[in-house]
Every structure is written in structure tokens, then in C-alpha cells.
Amino acid sequence: MCFFLLGASRTLTHPDTLNSDHFSEKKAAFLKIYVDEEPRETAGSLRFRARVISPASGGLLMLSIRSGENPFPAVTYGQVYLIPARFKEIPAPRNPGEFDSKTWMANQHIYHQAFLSGTELVPLHQQMGSPLLRYTLAVRKEQVELYRKLIRNNEAFAVAATLILGYRADLDAETMAAYSRTGTIHALSVSGMHVALVYLVLEYALAWMNRRTFLKWMKMLIIISLIWFYTLITGCSASVLRSAIMLSMLILTKVLRRNSDGYHVLTVSAFCLLFNEPALLWDVGFQLSYLAVLGLIYLQPGIFALITFTYWPLQQVWSIISVSLAAQLFTWPLSIYYFHQFPVYFLLSNLFITLPVTILMYIGLSILIFRFYWLSVPFEWLLTFMNKGLSKIAGLPYSTINQIWISEIQLLLFSAALLLLLRAFSEKTISHLFGGLVLLILFQASLLRDKTAAHQQMVIIFYAINKHYAAAFLQGNKALVLTSLSPGTAAFKYHIQPALDQRKIVSISIQRKSLTGDHLLRFGKFRILLPLHGRFVAKIDKDTLNFKNSVLVFKQIKASLVNLKKI
Numbered sequence: 001m002c003f004f005l006l007g008a009s010r011t012l013t014h015p016d017t018l019n020s021d022h023f024s025e026k027k028a029a030f031l032k033i034y035v036d037e038e039p040r041e042t043a044g045s046l047r048f049r050a051r052v053i054s055p056a057s058g059g060l061l062m063l064s065i066r067s068g069e070n071p072f073p074a075v076t077y078g079q080v081y082l083i084p085a086r087f088k089e090i091p092a093p094r095n096p097g098e099f100d101s102k103t104w105m106a107n108q109h110i111y112h113q114a115f116l117s118g119t120e121l122v123p124l125h126q127q128m129g130s131p132l133l134r135y136t137l138a139v140r141k142e143q144v145e146l147y148r149k150l151i152r153n154n155e156a157f158a159v160a161a162t163l164i165l166g167y168r169a170d171l172d173a174e175t176m177a178a179y180s181r182t183g184t185i186h187a188l189s190v191s192g193m194h195v196a197l198v199y200l201v202l203e204y205a206l207a208w209m210n211r212r213t214f215l216k217w218m219k220m221l222i223i224i225s226l227i228w229f230y231t232l233i234t235g236c237s238a239s240v241l242r243s244a245i246m247l248s249m250l251i252l253t254k255v256l257r258r259n260s261d262g263y264h265v266l267t268v269s270a271f272c273l274l275f276n277e278p279a280l281l282w283d284v285g286f287q288l289s290y291l292a293v294l295g296l297i298y299l300q301p302g303i304f305a306l307i308t309f310t311y312w313p314l315q316q317v318w319s320i321i322s323v324s325l326a327a328q329l330f331t332w333p334l335s336i337y338y339f340h341q342f343p344v345y346f347l348l349s350n351l352f353i354t355l356p357v358t359i360l361m362y363i364g365l366s367i368l369i370f371r372f373y374w375l376s377v378p379f380e381w382l383l384t385f386m387n388k389g390l391s392k393i394a395g396l397p398y399s400t401i402n403q404i405w406i407s408e409i410q411l412l413l414f415s416a417a418l419l420l421l422l423r424a425f426s427e428k429t430i431s432h433l434f435g436g437l438v439l440l441i442l443f444q445a446s447l448l449r450d451k452t453a454a455h456q457q458m459v460i461i462f463y464a465i466n467k468h469y470a471a472a473f474l475q476g477n478k479a480l481v482l483t484s485l486s487p488g489t490a491a492f493k494y495h496i497q498p499a500l501d502q503r504k505i506v507s508i509s510i511q512r513k514s515l516t517g518d519h520l521l522r523f524g525k526f527r528i529l530l531p532l533h534g535r536f537v538a539k540i541d542k543d544t545l546n547f548k549n550s551v552l553v554f555k556q557i558k559a560s561l562v563n564l565k566k567i
Helices: 002-013 101-106 131-150 154-165 173-181 192-205 207-211 213-233 238-255 262-276 278-282 284-298 300-304 312-339 346-370 373-394 408-427 430-455 490-502 542-546
Strands: 030-035 040-042 045-054 060-066 079-084 110-117 122-127 458-462 470-475 478-483 507-512 519-523 526-530 537-539 551-553
Touching: 002 278, 030 060, 030 122, 079 110, 101 110, 131 154, 131 213, 131 346, 131 373, 154 173, 154 346, 154 373, 173 373, 192 207, 192 213, 192 238, 192 346, 207 213, 213 238, 238 262, 238 284, 262 278, 262 284, 278 284, 284 300, 284 312, 300 312, 312 346, 312 408, 346 373, 408 430, 470 490, 478 490
Parallel strands: 060 110, 458 551, 478 507
Antiparallel strands: 030 045, 030 079, 040 045, 045 060, 079 122, 458 470, 470 478, 519 526, 526 537
């Protein structure tokens, strides 16, 4: 507790922006930066995190290079550039329910962003950063290019690069959605399962070194070094780092012939990561990874012991089911809080992918390490089969429960209720069962109150969207959306859809047309004037202000309201 309070005090009272050496505190025409991560090409732009080294001595900046007539410059990790000092603060979300990129970036110590063209990047022919990380990223790029040559199907290639190497730049939204709706998104994130499979291969290949003590120590050093090399290649995500630290400790305790407790190993790995980066505590991947492993340690043995099969294949199937149940139960509250959905067929989809993912890991690594190119044909076929199978499961009726929006209080109620019920299950205590049921009833009552309020709502939402307009008229669980955006576009899903889901809208009617004249819309006692220039102006009668069941949301208005006296 003392360490926690000291760390919290240090982190909260000394953020990067209060540092006098931060680049935002200096006035300059140009900034000298170096690329601090592998660039990612998304939505027609090249994005990467850059570290400013002059005129200040610290600070991170998110750079987006716009696509133009010329192709993107060949930007790699560690390269030094001179860029115009034309940056601005990352804005807070302007629409209800919208993703809070400002907070997400702040947890990574990034508070500013810049949008430049490729010609504004002036290379200085210098290299900075970690030589080891630069080497591992170059190795990963070579392996990704090898997969690109061997695998013809673009979707299969993207999954292979993500599954084996943690390279997600080529993964499309449809594939991500299929894995997300089936509760198998963890397969696309290089995690503890992937590192454990690498460890099992190394353990089997080097089993002959168990004969002598000296060889055992050599084996330990080789395995730990290769595990950390694989961790660096795959991008050093929180889940991979957690697994690498835990496996390193388990291997060391095995050589020293010491007993290792899962809770202690998990806690020490969390301490090591948070000691290096305290902001990881708010990282979604960090939270879900540690909750999943905690579920496996605490709950999985009890679930597995409930049923015993004499037939070995059935016992293995039940083992996979118990692992999925334990991990899902512990990550359930946070999953619906962050992602607002629950995969109904997660047991079926996890059973379906467990064996293919294991085989794919072994085949994929064999292609990269031993250059068994002839394996690329069955490798691609199995990838395509797994993707199609998950798409079929995602397309089943009621495969996903959507629009699950809960508040922080509801998250705490649900988490506490679930924890008490699990304690009652494991320890057979009536008090925990009673407490869990009471909290669960309170949680359900809170959800019922929100649903009742949603059925009675009458709300107008004005959206703030660059180069577009949108207004939503909500009555009960129905909505009329007037917008210049198409429903299937990324901008519609990012800016407009979250607010509708948050307010539990079931039926959406969309009208798309350009504003060619003045329009007067009537909604209950509201009258909305849409002028030619596309700005929304509200004309309100006096009795409208006393309408009890109406809420007029003015915070998201794109332009300032015209003075009511002038209307």
C-alpha cells in the first residue's frame, strides 16, 4: 500500500505536460524528432508515435502523414526527422458515447498530435532509439514479407501475420468484427497462449540438456533469451510481457527446485510492469490479461473438478471448456464495460479455434525458422478454414448481445456480485451467496431503471463532425437521423452510432440529403431550423422549456446558437 500511494502521488502530481522540458512549453519553428514505434498505415494515412529531442529534451507526439500523389515515405523505427512545429492538443470527444482518444493517448503520455504531408518530413540521416528493438522490428518486417509472398489470400495473410508475429496493420475491420463477436479476439492478440506454445516447443527440443546441472542452466538461459526475443518481435504488448515474466520466473524456480505459487508469480510480474510504466494500470489489455490469468488460477481447477470423463478426448474438451469459462467469468464485467457486447457462443468458438490455433502456431513458426515453404499450402488452407468457421458462428442467430452500456457504479455492482457468487461457489458459503444475490438484484434494478428511462426519452442530439452534419431525433427506442453520412461508413459508426447504442435505440430511420434550402423540422414541441449553410439553429417556444419529458442536448452543437431574439 505504501508503494502504491507513493507511485500514485508521483504519477498524478508530475505528468509530462508539467515538465518544463516538454516540447509544448518551448517556442520553435521546427521540431527534431525520432520515430519511437513501427509506423502503421490506416485509413489512408501513416501514423506513428514520435519522441521530440529538440528544442526540448522530452515529450511524445502522435504524427499522421496524409496520403497524397506520392507514396508514403519509407519511415522506420529510430529514424530522425525535422518537422514543422505545427501541432495541437489531442481534442476531447465532442459527441456522446464517442471513444475518448484523449484519455487513451494520455495514458501513453501523448498529449499532442500533428498532421503533416510526406514532403514535410525532412530526414537527417541519423538513428536513435534502442538498437535491439530496431533489429527485432527489422526481423519481424522480413518475416511478414515472407508470409506475404507465400500466402495469396489477403485475409489469411493478415491473420497469419497477426497470430504469429503480432503485426496487425493489414487486418481488416470485418475479420476483427468476426473474432470480436465470437469471443475469440484474444487469438489475434499475441498473448500468454502464444508464448506458452513457444516455450513448449523449446522445452521439448532441449529436453536432452536435462542430464547435467550445467546443461540445465544453459537450457534455462537459452529458453529465456528466445522467449524474450519473441516478445520483442511481437511488439511487447502487456499480455506478452506478463507471460514472458511469468514464464521466466517459472523456469528459474524449476531449475532452482523451488515451489512456485501462481498468485505470487502473477503479482511479481504485475509489479515489474507497473514499476516500469505505472500508466499500464489503465491499459485495457493489461487489465483483461491479468483478470483472465487470475480466473485460470482461482477458478479453473474447481470447474474442471466438477465433471470427470474416462474417455480421454472428452476430458480434453472439458478442460478447454473449463479454461474458457474461468477466463470469461473473470473478464466478463470489464469486457461489457469497454466493448458493450457479449458473445453468446464463446464456448463453441473457443472449442473450434483451440486446435487450429495450436497447429497454426507450430506450422507458422516452422515456416519462419526452418524455411519449410511447402507447409504454406496447408497453412493457408487452415487459416481460411478457421476464418470462415468463425464467420459462420458470428452469423448465427443471437450470436452477440449488443448495446450493453453500463456505468462505473453498475460495473462495480456487477463485479462485486460476481466475485461474491464465485466465492460462494468455491467455498460453499451462504453469506457470500446472499451478498452476491443482493448486489445482483441491485445491478438488475439499475439496468431496469435505465431501460425504463430509455423508453420514455425524447431527445435531440446535434453531432459535431468535421465536413459533415448530423442530428438525431430520439423518441423511446426509435430514432430519426438526418445526416450527410452513409450508415456503413467508419465515420457514422465512430461518431453517430455509439450515442444511439448508449440510449438503447432499436429502430433507426436515416435520411441522407444535401441541404439546398431552409428546412423547418418539427419534433414534439421542438422546431428546428436548418439553414442553407448546414448549421443547426434551434427555435424554441416558451412552453417548450417546461416540457418535462424532453431533453435538448446543446453541448454537441456544431455552431453557436443564433441569438433567440434574432430568429
